[in-house]
Amino acid sequence: MPVDEPEFLPTTRTVRYKTEDPISALKLKVVLQVEDPETQEQAEWVRKERVFTWQEKVFGLKEFEKYKNLAENHADTTQKKGGGLFGGGHRQLTPLERKYISAMDHVPEGEILFSYVDTDDFDDQEKFVANMTTAQSERPTALSETLHDVDRRRGRHSQAQGHFRVMFIMAQLKAKREGVDVTEEHVLCRARYYNDGRLDLTPGFSPRPLIKVDVMRHSHYEVLSQSVAPYRIRTAGGFGYLFWITNDTEPTDRSKLEFLNAKSLRFHQDLYDKAAELRRNFVGDEFEVFSETPEQHSSKVLLNLEIVSGEGFEDRSLYVHYLLQIPKGWSCNSEHLEGNTHLSFARGKKFEGQSTNKTVAHWGHPIEVEMMESKEKPLAPDMGGEGGREKKPNQDGAAVPMLLLQVNSYDQWDRQRVQGYCSLALPLSTTSDTHVVHTWAPALSQVGRMRSFFVGGTPELRNLSLAGIPHNQDGQVMSRFGFATVSSGSVTVRVHAIRQGVRPPWVAVAREQARMTEGRRAAGDKLRASAQAIADSLEGAAAQRDPADRTRLLAHARVHYSGGAGVS
Secondary structure (H helix, E strand, C coil): CCCCHHHCECCCCCEEEECCCCHHHCEEEEEEEECCHHHHHHCCCCEEEEEEECCCCCCEHHHHHHHHHHHHHHHHHHHHHCCCCCCCCCCCCCHHHHHHHHHHHHCCCCECEEEECCCCCCCCHHHHCCCCCCCCCCCCCHHHHHHHHHHHHHCCCEECCEEEEEEEEEEEEEEEECCEEEEEEEEEEEEEEECCCEEEEECCCCCCCCEEEEHHHCCEEEECCCCCCCEEEECCCCCEEEEEEEECCCCCCHHHHHHHHHHHHHHHHHHHHHHHHHHHHHHCCCCCCCCCCCCCEEEEEEEEEEEEEEECCCCCEEEEEEEEECCCCEEECCCCCEEECCCEECEEEEECCEEEEEEEEEEEEEEEEEEEEECCCCCCCCCCCCCCCCCCCCCCCCCCCEEEEEEEEECCCCCEEEEEEEEEECCCCCEEEEEEEEEEEECCCHHHHHHHHHCCCCCCCCCHHHHCCCCCCCCCCCCCCCCCEEEEEEEEEEEEEEEEECCCHHHHHHHHHHHHHHHHHHHHHHHHHHHHHHHHHHHHHHCCCCHHHHHHHHHHHHHHHHHHHHHC
């Protein structure tokens, strides 16, 4: 399955590791895989794995053919000349070539994953790239080119950081040049080991799967994803390959391994203890009681409100006058139950980058309220409000807090007009919602519209509580018969509520009813499945009977099936 572009790791990153073990014990495991599933069907291979030890020589396809031909030519020349070296115009073999020719007797074929070691005459051209980032448009500076020239003059295995030994892990990958399929050598990993125990890998080891640790559950952890982000390499012609590099080194000393495991456990335990201490410092051990007089109050509700924005109004320069109406049976110590937002100039709203005819004014005005419920009057269930999550019956006739809004406009001649009224019933249970509340405005006569245009001002409600349902109103509906209104814009309000205290009894009843309903639904599904199985078996048996018996059996099955559905 192809991995999304942001999940690929950069192949140019160099990671430095420090080791005290002998470098000869190092083992690098490389997994190479074809990226495109469509290409996998046509590829000669799909996945390759190999473990490389430090300075292990593995011959590639081209090297195998080269030294195989050298071995054959050397054998022919030796028989003709009777000597161990080429005579005449032929060059002499180097000691390294002789070593590799002698190794051809034990190498059956070349490998897709192979290596170049420190003694090989191979230099990675990419290690001399003077770019500082992976951007394609970057060009090397004069300073970076000078520093690379200094490194070249110092020697192949020497840098300002000290002498090192190098090893390359390579892959023979498919590419396309001028419409012809070819194979090319590509560097998967470059390992450079210094005498002081430093090991540089380009790229580094593939990261381990992500885990999530819960310090509040005794360091319990869960693996978030089994997949590990791969490295990706693309060849000419658009062929893609994914590869992973892991540390497959085995410890040389068992006692040292146990010491390292114990050290790792202590490190993780210290890390978990530190995280738990930080969480305790942030959260605290002593929680505030919901009331200093619990004999008078049964619960506390914290409301965090935000008047976010408004759109669809006629005028551009807008502000909101708000009022929080606290019902009977509740007390509130907040001094900011009524106020105004700042003045915001509405601008054109864009949808998918395109301008629209709608305008939106942003306020982002926060309101924080803390309310205490009195035990003298029972709590009414949550009324839900416009766009609320729950709508419970108001059994006790008690009201819920209301947010009353009046949207006004203000222009450069100090004229103010009412753009709309609306109300929102606030929740009394823990929730987090965003509500879009539609507004209405008093309808004006022709004379009233002319007066509002030239002089300013519009009819206003004498009491802002009439924008919703006043708490002294009998019932949940207030008649505005004879009062002409028109639809106006809308206001977006974000509500966050936290309830602390005794759980209302209707919550437990609702949960029990939901559990019983789910149980009945599961029983009905099981009964219907059983009836369907019986009907299928009878239909299969009826296929082997005469037409009269088959009709009778199918009718019997339908009766049983309909009866099972009715019971559920």
